Amino acid sequence: MRDDLQQTLVLIKPDALKNSLTGYVLSQFSEFHTGLTFAGTKVVHVTRMLAEEHYAEHRGKVFFPALIEMITGHLHYPGEPDKQRVIAIVYKGPDVIRKVREICGPTNPHVARDEKPGCVRSLGTVVALKDAQGNIVGDRMDNLIHASATPEEAEREIKLWFRPDDIPPAIRAFPTVHSEACFYYKDGRLFENYEPGTVCVLAPGDVAWESDLNTLKAFAEGIPTDSSLQGVVAKYLLNRKVSLSW
Template sequence: MSDQRERTFVMIKPDAFQRGLVSEIIGRFEDRGLKLVGAKVTRLSREQAEDHYGEHEDKPFFDDLVEFITSGPVVPMVWEGEDATRQVRQMIGATDPAEAAPGTIRGDYAVDLGRNVVHASDHEDEGANEREIALFFDDDELVEYDFHESTWLYE
C-alpha cells in the first residue's frame, strides 16, 4: 500500500442499530475494500457523547445530539485504507439526508437530519480521526493484520 493508507473513525448511530442496518452499513465499507481494524457495540455515556460532540457545545442542537446518541446502542469502528477518510465521507453522503445522493449510506437509509444513521470523521478537520479514535478505542483494541484483499485493490 502507498503512504496514503490511513485510519478513519465511523460510528453507526442508534437509529441504524435499532433498524437492523448494522450489517448493511459494515458491508458497504467491506465491499469498498476498506479494512476493519476495530469495532464494538456500546452505549455512550453522557460524558462520552459530550466529548464526542464538543465542537457543537455552544450550538442550539447540542443537547438533542447528546440525547440521541446516548439513546441506544452504537457501533464505533475504525476502518483503514488508502485515503480512507475521504472515501468514507463520500460513501456516507451529505449530513442532511435530503441532500444525500442515492447510493450513499444516508441517501439510501436516512430520511431525517436528526436520524442520519452514521457518523464519520471529517476529512477537512485535521486531527479529528485521531481524537475520535482515541475517545472510543485503546491502542490494544485496534488489530493489525495482513489484509490479503489489498493486493487486489492497490498497485
C-alpha cells in the first residue's frame, strides 16, 4: 500500500458529543498540525449489531454490556434517540495509526492525565461498574475517542463501519468488487432471494469490499468461514429505519 494511503478508524464517542468536544477533537487532528486528511466521515446511529461486532473481543467480560450501552448512546442520551450517535472518521496519511494514537493518549483517562496531560483522553473519566448489591465489579472508561491500534485492526474496523461507497474510489485502501447477485438479511440469516421481512444488503452492480463479498458467498454456499455474517451486514443497515432494533 502507498504510504499516503495508510488509513485508520477514529470514532468520536457519545461521551465526547455529550461534552461538546467534537470541535476540539477535530482540531487536534487537523491537516495543518498532523499532515493527515479525511478519507471518509459520517454520523452513525450505532445498532446493537454493529456495537457487538466492534467490541467482539470483549464479549463475555463484565464490562461488555456497559460498552454496548455506551457506544450506542443509551448511557449518555437515555430516551433521546435523536442524539444517540457516533461520528465515524477514516483518516489517511503516512504513519497515520501511530500519529492518531499519540494524539488520543492512553486508553485509561486517569493514566492519560498522569502520563500525557493535554491528550484527548486526558479529558475523559473512569466510571465504576456495580452489581445489583452495589459492589464494584469493574469499570467503564469514558475516554471520548476510539482509534485503531494496528494496520490489521484498522482494516477490520474500516470495513466494519464503512461501505466502499462511503469513501471516494481514488483513496480506498482495500480491494473492492461489484456484486453480481442479490443478498438479503433477516434474523441472523442470509438469503439470495427476497422473502417478506428481509432487507437487501447488496444488489447486482453494488460495490462491496472484496473480503465482504467472499464472506457472503461462503455463507450462501454453506462453506465454513471464520468471518462473521453480522460483521459484513452491519454497515449496510446503518442509518436505515429497519436497523434501529438490530
